[in-house]
Amino acid sequence: MALARNKMDAPPSSDASAPTVLQSRRSWSWYRFSEGITPYLLIAPLLILIAIFIYWPLIYSFYLSFFDWNFVRPDKTFVGWDNFTRLPNDPRFMRALHGTWIYFVALVPIQVFLPLGLAILLWPIRASRAQSAYRIMLFSPTVIAYSVAAVMWLWIFNPLQGILNKLLTGFGVERINWLSDRDTAIWAIIIVATWKTLGFHLLLYMAALEAVPNDYVEAASLDGASNWQIMRSIRFPLITPTFFFVLVTTVISVNDDVFGAINVLTNGGPFESTTNIIYYLYQQGFQYFQIGAASAVAVIVFLATALLTWLQFRFVERHVHYG
Amino acid sequence: MVKQTRRSFVGSAAGAVAGAAAATTLGSAVAGAAPAAGASAAISAQDNRQKITFYHIYGTPPGGTPAASPAPMIQVIDAFNAQSTTTFIDSQTPSTAYAEVLQKAQADIAAGNGPDLVITPWSNLNYADEGLGVVDLNTVGGDDVAAVLDNIRPEAKDIVTRDDRILGLPWGLSTPIFYYNADVFKQAGVDPTTALKTWDDFKAAAPKLKDALGGNPVIAFTYNKDWPAQTLVQCNGGRIVNDDGSFGFTSDEAKAAMQMVADLDKDGLYDRSTSQEMRPNFVAGSTAVMISSVASLKGLRDDCKFTLATAPWPTFGDKPRIASTGGSFIGVYARDESHYPGIWEFFTFCTSEEGYKIWNQTGYINISVHDFPKLDGQEPAYTQFEAGLIPETNWPGARGLEMQTTWATFVERMWANDISVDEGVTEAESELSALMG
Numbered sequence: 088m089a090l091a092r093n094k095m096d097a098p099p100s101s102d103a104s105a106p107t108v109l110q111s112r113r114s115w116s117w118y119r120f121s122e123g124i125t126p127y128l129l130i131a132p133l134l135i136l137i138a139i140f141i142y143w144p145l146i147y148s149f150y151l152s153f154f155d156w157n158f159v160r161p162d163k164t165f166v167g168w169d170n171f172t173r174l175p176n177d178p179r180f181m182r183a184l185h186g187t188w189i190y191f192v193a194l195v196p197i198q199v200f201l202p203l204g205l206a207i208l209l210w211p212i213r214a215s216r217a218q219s220a221y222r223i224m225l226f227s228p229t230v231i232a233y234s235v236a237a238v239m240w241l242w243i244f245n246p247l248q249g250i251l252n253k254l255l256t257g258f259g260v261e262r263i264n265w266l267s268d269r270d271t272a273i274w275a276i277i278i279v280a281t282w283k284t285l286g287f288h289l290l291l292y293m294a295a296l297e298a299v300p301n302d303y304v305e306a307a308s309l310d311g312a313s314n315w316q317i318m319r320s321i322r323f324p325l326i327t328p329t330f331f332f333v334l335v336t337t338v339i340s341v342n343d344d345v346f347g348a349i350n351v352l353t354n355g356g357p358f359e360s361t362t363n364i365i366y367y368l369y370q371q372g373f374q375y376f377q378i379g380a381a382s383a384v385a386v387i388v389f390l391a392t393a394l395l396t397w398l399q400f401r402f403v404e405r406h407v408h409y410g
Numbered sequence: 411m412v413k414q415t416r417r418s419f420v421g422s423a424a425g426a427v428a429g430a431a432a433a434t435t436l437g438s439a440v441a442g443a444a445p446a447a448g449a450s451a452a453i454s455a456q457d458n459r460q461k462i463t464f465y466h467i468y469g470t471p472p473g474g475t476p477a478a479s480p481a482p483m484i485q486v487i488d489a490f491n492a493q494s495t496t497t498f499i500d501s502q503t504p505s506t507a508y509a510e511v512l513q514k515a516q517a518d519i520a521a522g523n524g525p526d527l528v529i530t531p532w533s534n535l536n537y538a539d540e541g542l543g544v545v546d547l548n549t550v551g552g553d554d555v556a557a558v559l560d561n562i563r564p565e566a567k568d569i570v571t572r573d574d575r576i577l578g579l580p581w582g583l584s585t586p587i588f589y590y591n592a593d594v595f596k597q598a599g600v601d602p603t604t605a606l607k608t609w610d611d612f613k614a615a616a617p618k619l620k621d622a623l624g625g626n627p628v629i630a631f632t633y634n635k636d637w638p639a640q641t642l643v644q645c646n647g648g649r650i651v652n653d654d655g656s657f658g659f660t661s662d663e664a665k666a667a668m669q670m671v672a673d674l675d676k677d678g679l680y681d682r683s684t685s686q687e688m689r690p691n692f693v694a695g696s697t698a699v700m701i702s703s704v705a706s707l708k709g710l711r712d713d714c715k716f717t718l719a720t721a722p723w724p725t726f727g728d729k730p731r732i733a734s735t736g737g738s739f740i741g742v743y744a745r746d747e748s749h750y751p752g753i754w755e756f757f758t759f760c761t762s763e764e765g766y767k768i769w770n771q772t773g774y775i776n777i778s779v780h781d782f783p784k785l786d787g788q789e790p791a792y793t794q795f796e797a798g799l800i801p802e803t804n805w806p807g808a809r810g811l812e813m814q815t816t817w818a819t820f821v822e823r824m825w826a827n828d829i830s831v832d833e834g835v836t837e838a839e840s841e842l843s844a845l846m847g
Contacts, residue, residue: 157541157808158520178841179816245687247626247696267682269828353684358823373513375812376541 151382170383183367206292226286233347269360279348295329327407459498466529469503497752526744533802545742547576550750561761566777578739584703587790592717594698598622606721619698629699630681630688636818644732671825704791707773722790733794
C-alpha cells in the first residue's frame with residue numbers, strides 16, 4: 088500500500104528506467120498476490136468437494152427434516168416439527184435407541200481398550216516375525232467387505248449346521264439360535280463388529296508406541312523402573328493423544344460400525360432386538376422412503392454426536408499429554 | 411500461517427470425522443445404491459435400437475456368480491433382443507431381493523435416471539401407485555391394451571386393476587406351498603399324504619419327524635413371516651386386513667391360527683432360524699418341511715440331494731384352504747413417453763406363446779391363456795390357485811411399507827413365543843393404527 092501511494096504521489100519522471108521499475112513493482116505485486124492465493128487454489132478442489140458431499144447434505148438434511156417427502160413426488164409437504172415430535176411416540180424409534188445404547192456401552196470399551204491391551208501385549212515381541220503375523224491376522228478383517236464376511240459368519244452362527252454350535256454341543260451345551268434369539272443376536276453383532284474394527288485401532292496404538300522416544304524409556308530403565316512402570320508412567324501418557332483420538336472417533340462411529348453387520352446378518356431382527364438408530368434411519372429413508380423422518384433422525388444423530396464429542400474435549404482432553 | 415499442533419490435529423480430525431459420520435449417513439446409503447450401468451450403455455451405442463431399462467431380480471447381481479444356465483427371465487429378454495429391430499431391453503439385476511430393487515429404482519427415479527420397467531411385488535401395488543407413480547398400461551399400450559392383456563387370465567388381471575386403471579403387467583404369480591424331504595418322512599415312518607392333510611395331523615406326526623432329524627426343528631416358514639401368516643390365517647377363516655380396510659388379524663380365527671404355530675414352537679418343532687438360514691438348513695436335510703414360494707421349485711430341485719416333494723397347505727379341519735398370492739408384476743415407470751412403443755413391443759412378446767413358454771420354466775403359476783404342461787411338483791400351487799387365491803396384503807396409506815415390516819415382526823414374535831398371541835395382536839393393532847394415522 089505504501090509503495091503504491093509513493094508511486095502515485097511521485098512527480099512524472101523522465102527517467103528512462105521508469106518502465107522497468109514499474110514493471111518490477113507490478114511483478115512484485117503479482118508475486119505477492121499469487122503467493123497469497125496459491126494455497127487457497129490448491130485446497131479449493133478439496134474444499135469444494137467437502138462442501139458438496141459433506142456440508143451440503145448436512146444442510147439439506149436439516150431442511151428436509153421439516154417436510155414429508157418420498158424422493159419421487161414432485162411436491163414436498165411442509166410438516167413443521169412433526170417429524171421430530173412423533174419420534175418419542177414411535178416404539179420402533181425407542182427400540183432403536185435402546186439398541187444404540189447397548190452398542191455404545193458394550194462396544195466403546197471393547198473398541199478402545201481391547202486393541203490397546205493387545206498392542207501392549209504385542210509390544211515386547213515387536214522385533215519378531217510373529218508380531219507381523221499377528222498384525223496381519225488382526226488387521227485383515229478390516230479390509231474384508233461385510234458382504235463377504237457375512238457369508239462366513241452366517242455359517243459360523245447357523246444354529247443347525249454352524250461350526251460354533253457344533254463345537255458347543257460337543258461339550259454338552261444346548262443349541263443356541265445365535266442370530267434369531269433376542270438375547271444372543273445383539274452379542275453376535277457385537278462380536279462381528281469387534282472382529283471387523285479391532286485391527287485398525289491396534290495398528291494406531293502400535294504406531295503410537297513406536298513413536299515414543301527411546302530416551303525417556305532408557306532413562307527410566309537406568310533409574311530402575313520396571314516394564315510395567317515404564318508402560319504406565321511413560322509409554323501410556325505419551326500415547327494418550329492416540330488414545331484420545333481412538334476414543335473420540337469410536338464414540339462417533341460405533342453405531343455406524345455395526346450397521347454393516349446388522350444389515351447383512353439380522354436386518355435388525357429378531358424382533359428388532361439388534362436394530363440401532365442408524366439402521367432405523369436407513370429403514371425410514373431407504374426401505375420406507377420417509378425422507379423427512381429419516382432426515383429428522385439424521386439431525387438428531389448429528390446433534391448427539393456433536394454433543395458427545397464436545398463433552399469428550401471438555402472433560403477427557405485435559406488428561407491428554409500432547410508432548 | 412496457523413501452527414498445526416498435535417492437539418489441533420486430533421481436534422480437527424475428530425471434528426471432520428464427526429461431521430462426515432452424521433452428514434453422510436443418508437448420502438452414503440444413496441451412493442451404495444448408485445447405478446452400475448456401463449455394459450448396457452455400450453451395447454446400446456452399438457446399434458440404433460431404443461434402449462429400455464428393466465430392473466428385476468432374476469439375473470446375477472453385481473459381484474454375484476452367474477448361474478450355469480441363464481434364468482428364464484434373462485432368456486425371455488435375450489429372445490426378445492434377438493428378434494427386435496427397434497427395441498433393446500437393457501436387463502439389470504441390482505439385487506435378488508424385491509425390496510432392494512425397488513430401493514434402487516426409487517433412488518434412480520429421484521435422480522432423474524430411473525428405469526423404464528421394474529419388477530414390483532404385488533404387495534407393493536399401492537405404493538407403486540401412490541408413491542412411485544407407476545404408469546397406467548392404458549396410457550402405454552393405447553388401443554392395443556386389450557389385445558395383449560387378453561393373453562393373461564382374468565384372475566391375474568384383476569390383481570393389478572384399480573378402477574379402470576391397469577397398474578402393470580401381471581407376470582410372476584406364485585403362492586406359498588409345502589416342500590418336504592420325503593426321505594425323512596420315510597425314515598420316520600410317516601405318510602406325508604396323511605401327515606400334511608390337516609394341521610392336527612401334522613402336529614401328531616411332527617414329533618416322529620423331529621426324532622428322525624436328531625432333535626432338530628421340523629418346519630420352517632421362509633421369507634418375511636407376514637406372507638405365510640396370511641395363508642395360515644385365511645385357512646382358518648380369518649383375514650389380515652379385511653376388505654373394508656380394517657384389521658382382520660384381531661379376530662379369534664386369526665389368533666387361533668397364530669397360536670397353532672406358537673404351540674409348534676413350544677414343542678421345539680418350529681425352526682426359529684433367520685430367513686436366510688432356513689433354506690440352507692432345509693437343503694442340507696436339517697429340517698423336514700419348508701414353506702416357500704412355488705417359484706422356488708426349480709432352484710430347490712437343483713439344490714436338494716434328497717427326494718424333494720411338494721404338498722398344498724394343510725387345512726384347519728374341514729375349513730377351506732385359501733392361500734395368498736405372491737410374486738410380482740412388471741411396472742412401467744418410464745417418464746419418457748417415446749419409450750412406450752418399445753415397452754409395449756416387449757410386453758407383447760412376453761405375453762405371446764413364445765415368450766411365456768420360456769418364462770413358464772420357473773415354477774410360477776401359468777397365468778397366461780396359453781396351455782403349457784405343469785411342472786412336476788407344481789400341482790399343489792395349481793390346487794390352491796384353482797381354489798381361489800387372495801391377493802397379498804397391500805397395507806394402506808403412505809406408511810404401508812413400514813406397516814408390512816411391523817406386522818411381520820409381530821408375527822415372528824408371536825410364533826417364537828417372544829410375546830403371547832393376545833398381547834402380540836393387541837400391540838400390533840396399536841402400532842399399526844398409529845402408522846395408519
